[in-house]
Amino acid sequence: MILLLQEAAHAAGQASETGGTFTPLLPGLIILLPLLGFVANGLLSVLAARRALPRFAAVGSDHGHGHDDNQASEQEHHDHGSDPHPADHAHDVHGHDAHGHDDHGHAHGPKPFTHVLPSFIATGVLLAAFAIALANFFRMRAGHPTTPWVHEYWSWMPVGTLSVGASLQLDQLSMLMTLIVTGVGSLIHIFSIGYMNEDPGYPRFMAYLNLFIFFMLTLVLGASYPVMFVGWEGVGLCSYLLIGFWFKEKANADAGKKAFIVNRIGDFGFLIAMFLLFWNVGKLDFVGVNEALTKSGGPLVFGGAVVTAIALFFFLGACGKSAQIPLYVWLPDAMAGPTPVSALIHAATMVTAGVYLVVRSNGIFAMAPKASLVVAIVGALTAIFAASIGLKQWDIKKVLAYSTVSQLGFMFAGVGMGAYTAGVFHLMTHAFFKACLFLGSGAVIHSMHAALHATHSDADAQDMRNMGGLRKYLPITFWTMGLATLAIAGIPPLAGFFSKDEIVGAAWDGAHDQLGLVSGLRSVGSDGTTWLWLIWAALSIASFMTAFYMGRMMIYTFFGDNRTGETERKHLHEGSWTLTLPLVVLAAASVLGGFLNVEAEVPIVRNLNLLGLGESLHHWLEPVLEPSARVMAQAGIAAPQVEHTATPILIAIVLGVLGLGLAWGMLASRKLRVATEEPSYGNVPERVLYNKYYVDELYDRIVVRPVGWLSRLEAGFDKYVIDGTVDLVGRMVQWVGFAAGRVQTGQVNTYAFMILVGVVGVLAALTRFAL
Amino acid sequence: MSDVIPLQASLGLSAVLFAIGAAGVVLRRNAIILFMCVELMLNAVNLAFVALSPYAGVQGQVFVFFVIAVAAAEAAVGLAIVISVFRHKESVDIKNFSLLRW
Numbered sequence: 001m002i003l004l005l006q007e008a009a010h011a012a013g014q015a016s017e018t019g020g021t022f023t024p025l026l027p028g029l030i031i032l033l034p035l036l037g038f039v040a041n042g043l044l045s046v047l048a049a050r051r052a053l054p055r056f057a058a059v060g061s062d063h064g065h066g067h068d069d070n071q072a073s074e075q076e077h078h079d080h081g082s083d084p085h086p087a088d089h090a091h092d093v094h095g096h097d098a099h100g101h102d103d104h105g106h107a108h109g110p111k112p113f114t115h116v117l118p119s120f121i122a123t124g125v126l127l128a129a130f131a132i133a134l135a136n137f138f139r140m141r142a143g144h145p146t147t148p149w150v151h152e153y154w155s156w157m158p159v160g161t162l163s164v165g166a167s168l169q170l171d172q173l174s175m176l177m178t179l180i181v182t183g184v185g186s187l188i189h190i191f192s193i194g195y196m197n198e199d200p201g202y203p204r205f206m207a208y209l210n211l212f213i214f215f216m217l218t219l220v221l222g223a224s225y226p227v228m229f230v231g232w233e234g235v236g237l238c239s240y241l242l243i244g245f246w247f248k249e250k251a252n253a254d255a256g257k258k259a260f261i262v263n264r265i266g267d268f269g270f271l272i273a274m275f276l277l278f279w280n281v282g283k284l285d286f287v288g289v290n291e292a293l294t295k296s297g298g299p300l301v302f303g304g305a306v307v308t309a310i311a312l313f314f315f316l317g318a319c320g321k322s323a324q325i326p327l328y329v330w331l332p333d334a335m336a337g338p339t340p341v342s343a344l345i346h347a348a349t350m351v352t353a354g355v356y357l358v359v360r361s362n363g364i365f366a367m368a369p370k371a372s373l374v375v376a377i378v379g380a381l382t383a384i385f386a387a388s389i390g391l392k393q394w395d396i397k398k399v400l401a402y403s404t405v406s407q408l409g410f411m412f413a414g415v416g417m418g419a420y421t422a423g424v425f426h427l428m429t430h431a432f433f434k435a436c437l438f439l440g441s442g443a444v445i446h447s448m449h450a451a452l453h454a455t456h457s458d459a460d461a462q463d464m465r466n467m468g469g470l471r472k473y474l475p476i477t478f479w480t481m482g483l484a485t486l487a488i489a490g491i492p493p494l495a496g497f498f499s500k501d502e503i504v505g506a507a508w509d510g511a512h513d514q515l516g517l518v519s520g521l522r523s524v525g526s527d528g529t530t531w532l533w534l535i536w537a538a539l540s541i542a543s544f545m546t547a548f549y550m551g552r553m554m555i556y557t558f559f560g561d562n563r564t565g566e567t568e569r570k571h572l573h574e575g576s577w578t579l580t581l582p583l584v585v586l587a588a589a590s591v592l593g594g595f596l597n598v599e600a601e602v603p604i605v606r607n608l609n610l611l612g613l614g615e616s617l618h619h620w621l622e623p624v625l626e627p628s629a630r631v632m633a634q635a636g637i638a639a640p641q642v643e644h645t646a647t648p649i650l651i652a653i654v655l656g657v658l659g660l661g662l663a664w665g666m667l668a669s670r671k672l673r674v675a676t677e678e679p680s681y682g683n684v685p686e687r688v689l690y691n692k693y694y695v696d697e698l699y700d701r702i703v704v705r706p707v708g709w710l711s712r713l714e715a716g717f718d719k720y721v722i723d724g725t726v727d728l729v730g731r732m733v734q735w736v737g738f739a740a741g742r743v744q745t746g747q748v749n750t751y752a753f754m755i756l757v758g759v760v761g762v763l764a765a766l767t768r769f770a771l
Numbered sequence: 772m773s774d775v776i777p778l779q780a781s782l783g784l785s786a787v788l789f790a791i792g793a794a795g796v797v798l799r800r801n802a803i804i805l806f807m808c809v810e811l812m813l814n815a816v817n818l819a820f821v822a823l824s825p826y827a828g829v830q831g832q833v834f835v836f837f838v839i840a841v842a843a844a845e846a847a848v849g850l851a852i853v854i855s856v857f858r859h860k861e862s863v864d865i866k867n868f869s870l871l872r873w
Contacts, residue, residue: 746869748805753797
């Protein structure tokens with residue numbers, strides 16, 4: 001984003017205020033590059049696996065293609081500048097020196113080329129994709145298109161009246177999502193170099209990451225629901241592969257399966273919505289669907305049952321992918337995967353696919369105000385529900401996981417209320433500070449693992465009770481995570497303050513009958529103001545809880561006395577630049593990202609607007625949100641006149657400060673204890689929160705076990721009825737064969753007798769015939 | 772033709788000889804006797820051929836020589852097989868020759 005802001009100043013002169021045309025530059029390459037990276041890294045992982053076998057102990061040969069990639073990636077590497085902090089350990093030095101020189105790296109230590117090349121291939125293709133996306137962003141800003149650019153590469157499903165092509169669509173929303181995916185993804189790939197490089201499965205990990213980016217870009221750049229669905233299923237597959245990356249442990253493999261199955265339940269809703277859409281509209285591409293929504297005499301009616309069902313089924317799909325009630329249970333267990341996976345897939349990109357789907361279908365959701373209200377209510381419920389669980393988790397990644405579920409609830413509350421820009425805004429800022437928090441927790445865990453491993457301690461490296469005082473040992477991580485914590489707590493002027501306040505502010509407006517959704521609900525005979533008050537209250541309490549649990553996490557991890565141990569403490573240190581650089585960039589984005597969507601009345605933003613930097617996100621997304629505006633206009637619902645008031649902003653600030661202050665007051669003065677001394681919970685409410693309201697146990701009892709019983713019943717049916725029938729037929733044939741076999745006595749006399757009888761019979765028949 | 776044996780008598784003898792041979796093949800268990808019974812059946816047929824030749828032409832008598840030649844070959848090969856099996860089983864009782872059953 002820093003580069004973006006700097007380059008935007010040069011592009012300001014080209015900007016024009018009138019809607020124009022937009023021709024993208026190499027759009028297919030944005031998707032193709034990660035796929036090529038996946039193929040190359042996949043081959044390297046196969047090579048690495050073969051080299052692990054005793055027969056292939058010899059050193060593998062270098063590839064010319066790999067050499068070319070080395071050169072290209074080396075350029076990207078140099079663009080990042082020199083290492084700001086000298087590495088403390090030899091293996092980091094070797095890793096640093098090894099880039100681009102396989103023989104050199106091999107001569108210096110254990111890293112074979114199969115562990116060096118993936119760093120440059122995976123990161124290089126992603127940085128290249130980000131560069132292309134950035135170039136297209138500037139072109140789009142200059143062109144100001146009012147209609148999306150759509151290109152069909154080939155005809156995919158020409159079936160009867162349905163004509164689905166393999167098409168890409170570039171508009172303001174997909175451009176924003178592409179920048180987030182490739183930008184934050186690039187940083188997380190860089191982080192993975194330092195975090196995962198010692199893992200024997202490193203090439204496989206980088207291959208999976210690249211494959212995930214490919215599918216995520218297919219999702220956000222697809223021009224129709226079927227193409228989006230390809231990416232949708234693909235990211236589910238990659239989520240399964242990466243969550244269960246360390247599949248040799250059963251818990252990790254189970255977590256991967258849980259994610260896959262729960263996502264599949266949601267995907268069922270996506271499919272149903274597509275079928276309903278095709279059945280009623282006859283089109284599945286975004287442009288076609290949006291045109292059909294406001295066609296006079298069209299099949300869909302404002303507030304009608306069909307459009308409401310379509311919206312609700314889309315939301316079911318979004319619930320699975322974006323971990324909302326009741327399909328959120330997979331996300332905390334997804335922390336079983338490596339931490340860069342949590343940062344990329346389960347904080348910044350995949351889990352936002354549901355929000356993207358709702359915003360992409362804004363015309364449909366605007367047409368179904370009751371469904372939109374359901375989205376907002378579920379989002380608010382999820383926000384407060386997950387935030388309360390986060391209050392009593394001890395695993396640092398679990399705290400962040402429930403925080404992610406909660407923040408996704410905020411986004412859905414926003415888009416459900418029709419505040420699509422606010423939801424997208426929070427999606428973007430959340431990608432910055434939550435990715436920073438997850439990577440920071442990865443740096444903490446990386447350091448804790450090294451410390452505990454050095455003394456062979458069996459303490460849990462992810463339990464915050466075993467940490468403490470880390471700000472002295474990991475200063476960069478402390479400051480970057482601190483900024484991200486303040487951002488997510490909603491402290492002005494950081495990013496989360498603006499984006500979260502806009503969502504909570506929308507609820508406040510709705511509660512005061514200044515929201516289009518409330519007018520829409522009234523037109524279909526419902527009163528929305530009471531619901532909006534409840535949503536506002538839930539979101540406010542969730543904001544307060546967010547500040548508290550984030551403060552608690554920071555205090556347990558970085559403040560107070562260090563609880564790692566006397567001998568372990570010496571091994572605590574900051575990681576290499578590949579771990580710290582992404583943290584710094586993301587922290588800076590958390591500080592600056594909020595200014596991308598601020599009202600022009602704020603003086604600093606007015607100055608930014610003059611420079612062309614601070615173009616409002618709302619203005620940017622207007623062409624994408626035009627279908628919902630058109631639907632509301634056709635339904636006769638006037639745009640609400642919003643009176644801005646400082647009250648909700650002040651309440652939000654006070655809640656954030658109170659949350660942080662309460663955490664500090666409760667914990668900072670207390671002597672914190674290690675996991676063996678501090679119990680996981682003290683009283684009944686704490687036990688309920690620690691056990692996550694026993695939802696996993698409830699699902700196990702009402703879903704998993706009945707499915708098990710049903711499976712065993714069906715297995716019994718298959719074994720005793722179906723197989724039994726087939727076996728019976730087989731045994732009958734066997735018995736007939738056995739009985740017929742009795743004739744074979746092996747005795748010549750018997751055979752002669754039978755021949756004699758036959759001859760006599762034939763002669764008798766012939767004689768009778770003759771007579 | 773009072774000096775000629777009647778046709779019915781010749782054919783009747785032929786039938787009796789064939790029946791005796793067939794009964795022997797089915798009932799006897801000695802392999803060598805089995806071959807002798809087969810010979811009985813073959814010679815019964817020869818007798819029928821000769822008895823009918825004055826009425827049906829000279830082909831019957833010619834065929835008799837073919838049957839005698841085949842019987843000779845069959846006896847030679849069959850006895851050779853029986854001798855080989857005897858060396859293996861030390862018995863000519865065909866109850867012991869049952870390797871080819873189910």
